[in-house]
Amino acid sequence: MVKPDIVFVARLAGVSPATVSRAINHPELVSAATRRKIDLAIEKSGYIRNRAAQAMHGKRSATIGLVMPTISNMIFAEVTQAFNDTVSDQGFTLLLASHGYDLDTEYRLIRKLFEHRVDALAVIGLDHSHGTFRMIAEQRVPVLAIWNYAPDSALPCIGVDxxxxxxxxxxxxxxxxxxxxxxxxxxxxxxxxxxxxxxxxxxxxxxxxxxxxxxxxxxxxxxxxxxxxxxxxxxxxxxxxxxxxxxxxxxxxxxxxxxxxxxxxxxxxxxxxxxxxxxxxxxxxxxxxxxxxPARQIGVSAGQVIVDAVSRSDPDFMVRTRIDLDxxxxxxxxxxxxxxxxx
Amino acid sequence: MVKPDIVFVARLAGVSPATVSRAINHPELVSAATRRKIDLAIEKSGYIRNRAAQAMHGKRSATIGLVMPTISNMIFAEVTQAFNDTVSDQGFTLLLASHGYDLDTEYRLIRKLFEHRVDALAVIGLDHSHGTFRMIAEQRVPVLAIWNYAPDSALPCIGVDxxxxxxxxxxxxxxxxxxxxxxxxxxxxxxxxxxxxxxxxxxxxxxxxxxxxxxxxxxxxxxxxxxxxxxxxxxxxxxxxxxxxxxxxxxxxxxxxxxxxxxxxxxxxxxxxxxxxxxxxxxxxxxxxxxxxPARQIGVSAGQVIVDAVSRSDPDFMVRTRIDLDxxxxxxxxxxxxxxxxx
DNA sequence: AATAGCCTTGCAAATGTTTTCATAGAAAAT
DNA sequence: ATTTTCTATGAAAACATTTGCAAGGCTATT
CATH class of the missing domain: 3.40.50.2300 (Response regulator)
Structure with a gap:
């Protein structure tokens, strides 16, 4: 019993793999009857689509990277939660990394996230190593700095002054x-x-x-x-x-x-x-x-902005949002x- | 300027893609001289390897899924941090999801993690929906329950009574x-x-x-x-x-x-x-x-156990570790x- | 009744990498 | 000097999916 792939499902439903793919990604393109057959075959075989193969095709990986100094501190747990909730609602999954306030570690972690072909990346603050900035510029992926606002920031940012x-x-x-x-x-x-x-x-x-x-x-x-x-x-x-x-x-x-x-x-x-x-x-x-x-507000806005940038596939978007302090x-x-x- | 892939790097270094792949994954198999040429070409082109393509080949995705009730609560932030630190040291990246204490949401999130072909999965506690248990059994991926210990648990577990x-x-x-x-x-x-x-x-x-x-x-x-x-x-x-x-x-x-x-x-x-x-x-x-x-201890042990299960590629491993309370x-x-x- | 247009589906190419197998050359053994 | 054994590399198949193109079958229009 190997893992069922899309051709297995296709055979089971009596259609071609292409049709199965369409039934999953563009349901409106396939007739109600075949869709039903396919849904049944998926259910029956326990098929789970392979995002890696999908991502390889130049499509979205449906992941967003988040790099923080630390998670175990109240400080960032709240933004992380809000950010995750927001992007998760839009079908993205979070790739999380924490660097312990060390910018060289941060560089290595971000590189790993790019290896996984995250659709976008969020980082905390505007302090980053030179290498990080260079890599980000090369990757042509939307990157957003959270938590800090600066009118002249190198990266798009959402946060407070x-x-x-x-x-x-x-x-x-x-x-x-x-x-x-x-x-x-x-x-x-x-x-x-x-x-x-x-x-x-x-x-x-x-x-x-x-x-x-x-x-x-x-x-x-x-x-x-x-x-x-x-x-x-x-x-x-x-x-x-x-x-x-x-x-x-x-x-x-x-x-x-x-x-x-x-x-x-x-x-x-x-x-x-x-x-x-x-x-x-x-x-x-x-x-x-x-x-x-307002950590929750920052996390939610950041999530929205980044999802938006991904769906417009605009790596050069620029947003600088100053969240009010009280x-x-x-x-x-x-x-x-x-x-x-x-x- | 499109993104450099492995054949671009190969051309730049004057070798075949196969050799570049080997230089990255099994450096000992390629001569020092070519390795140097390749490293240079990678550096020059800003190449970042594509894990998705790698994962598609049936190799590890180098990701581990972690599903929690919530992140924004002190309760789990500490285990998450410890777990992340541990698996991250071994080259894995964390795919994080939080379900807000809702087991149906949990099911959907775990499914998504499987779509991303996580090499292993960690969940909190031993309470899960029937569908979740079934899916886990089908996927043949190491799954570990953290935080709770029970002598008769359905899943391998590390935690306290x-x-x-x-x-x-x-x-x-x-x-x-x-x-x-x-x-x-x-x-x-x-x-x-x-x-x-x-x-x-x-x-x-x-x-x-x-x-x-x-x-x-x-x-x-x-x-x-x-x-x-x-x-x-x-x-x-x-x-x-x-x-x-x-x-x-x-x-x-x-x-x-x-x-x-x-x-x-x-x-x-x-x-x-x-x-x-x-x-x-x-x-x-x-x-x-x-x-x-002892949250940190649980997170670290869990990380070690799960990395071990992945490297032995043993989806049926069984471990039940009871961590002492004080x-x-x-x-x-x-x-x-x-x-x-x-x- | 014939033609145009639409809807649904399949075929096949393409995606970026790894790995098996084969080969060429070098080093070692006879 | 010839054969054997290594070592380093390349060619090509394989991985699971998506999508452009084409074709077949309908319905609608004249």
Whole structure:
């Protein structure tokens, strides 16, 4: 019992392979009667069409590649889900790869995706290796950058302006009257998201004359455990800031837990603000003030745009969509103690 | 400028296509000199081999399918990451699909994966539709069930005994002296994980003579927001339990936040236990007592087993690996108030 | 009644690669 | 010097499908 192929099905239905192929891909071209016979033969034989053979014919492979820094982090799980749902509804299957924030690995993974002849490719952010950009240009396949927006991006992009995200967060702290502010960010090498947010925040602080002390600026990985312990160490010192601007909500949650552990009350003694508004940020106690990045919306739009580009088979499409950010004020930020006394 | 294929590269290198193919797949069969020429031609032309054509030849497609209920939930993100890392190291690429806890959707997705001729397939849990089982049997492709262990499973499996997980959690509460216990679980239809845990817990409670009140048992989706609000409602009533056994850590985190919101102190006035030990469970305040499911370990073992089955091309392999559970005692559970007085 | 046009189907070529078999030349053994 | 054994390469078949072209049978039009 070998696997049934299209000629087996054809024989079983008493028609030619060509007709079976048509019945599957262009049902309107074959008469209702033969279609029924063929459906029956397919059912009976357990035939499953071979996409590889189809793709070889220059047709679509019906796959879309998605490359992310990591999957196991709340940060990207939500976009991935939304993106997958959207393209999946249109009959595509997702080829997933994750590179652990390493752009050389990313290059190798993207190459593999091209080997599989993905119909389109989505990547996170606009930071990529030179080789990656060259390969993408050669392949003539629609490629979309997700998560980041830049008006002058080399690739089509759908996402937010991370600089603005940093600004919004910083402005909120400044407006509340904070002057003693700490910053907790992940490494900014190979990570344009974090870099943009940090730059935006620093610009605002400088314009407002807020001095950033070096020992209140720490670098931690995207990881609650390490964020919590590093921040606990920072907050344990004698001289501590009245507010913490965190590179994202994962780190901000770490900050909230660290404060809870040390008995520092939020927002009375410490304000914490994050970026992202991930699942859980609205539920932590105290609930987290953050700059909302609408992950689901980004994933859905990205899916639509990319499916559209594929169906127009337009590798040179250009789209730059800026998704709006919102400052979500919750319970983790407030005026610093001295300002409260003064006001 | 069309895309270079293997004959283009061959011409460029001054050899036959067969030699190029060999240089790529069995480098040891071609002389160092020609290999160099070919590498150069590949580099120069930007050639990327076509896996579809390769797969069509009856060779491996170098893809592995993974079907999950959902990706956007901490629960599965970690296994997915570990599994992906493992198979990716061996040269495979992941085809991902998520069905939103619907087994008919799952059937359709698995069919699509088979269309793409995945070399192997991993699914979550042992609950699947009849059609799915039939299709899997017909396809002669290694299939592995992840996350769940059962000694009599129809499919090879690697995972934990969910019944035991429920028992461990229940025993811990009983041992602490709790008698007034609430249970918060997701829907158990089409979800053997939740079903097993619930059954295990109930068995222990009955054996211990603990009476489970209906109005202390609620059903919520896997979702912090809804878990928190439903639990807050439960805890807001006059008559409330001294302990909450939660179907997993996501729900347990919701319980912790709900208690915090209501000013109910954990563990003095309420004990909370979860199942899973997801990222964050060790950092919440109070830190969460839970039954640890080693997600990373499961993902890695699963990846190894499945790659092994593929390389032996053994569709009928059978493996049943039971991964050990551990009760992780943290700060969210303690003796009930009356027991403390008595003791 | 004859012709034109449409609908349905089959034939065969094409797709990009791998692999079996064959061959030519070189190296080794006699 | 002749035969044997290797090694490196090429020619061609095979893989499962799609599609352009052609043809046969109808219906509709005149």
């Amino acid at each position: 991370n600089r603005e995200a940093g600004q919004l967060a910083a402005q909120h702290l400044v407006a509340l009257g904070h002057r003693r502010i700490g910053m907790v960010f992940p490494s900014t090498v190979d990570n344009d998201r974090a870099r943009g947010r940090q730059a935006g925040a620093i610009a605002v602080f400088q314009a407002a004359g807020v001095e950033l002390k070096d020992h209140w600026r720490i670098e931690v990985p995207y990881n609650i455990a390490q964020a919590k312990s590093a921040i606990a160490e920072l907050l344990g010192r004698d001289d501590r800031p009245t507010a913490l601007l965190c590179g994202n909500d994962v780190i901000a949650q770490g900050a909230i837990y660290a404060a809870a552990r040390l008995g520092i009350s939020i927002p009375q003694a410490l304000s914490v603000i994050g970026v992202g508004d991930f699942a859980g940020s609205a539920q932590v106690e105290p609930t987290l003030t953050t700059v909302r990045i 400052l979500i004020m919750r319970a983790s930020t407030g005026m610093p103690a001295d300002a409260r006394r003064a006001g | 969910n019944r035991e997980a429920g028992q461990l959690a229940a025993q811990h509460l009983v041992a602490l002296g709790h008698r007034r216990i609430g249970m918060v679980f997701p829907s158990t239809v089409d979800n053997d994980r939740a079903r097993g845990r619930q059954a295990g817990a109930i068995a222990v409670f009955q054996a211990a003579g603990v009476e489970l009140k209906d109005h202390w048992r609620i059903e919520v989706p896997y979702n912090i927001a809804q878990a928190k609000s439903a639990i807050a409602e439960l805890l807001g009533r006059d008559d409330r339990p001294t302990a909450l056994l939660c179907g997993n850590d996501v729900i347990a985190q919701g319980a912790i936040y709900a208690a915090a919101r209501l000013g109910i102190s954990i563990p003095q006035a309420l004990s909370v236990i979860g199942v899973g030990d997801f990222a964050g469970s060790a950092q919440v305040e109070p830190t969460l007592t839970t039954v640890r499911i 009760l992780i005692m943290r700060a969210s559970t303690g003796m009930p108030a009356d027991a403390r007085r008595a003791g």
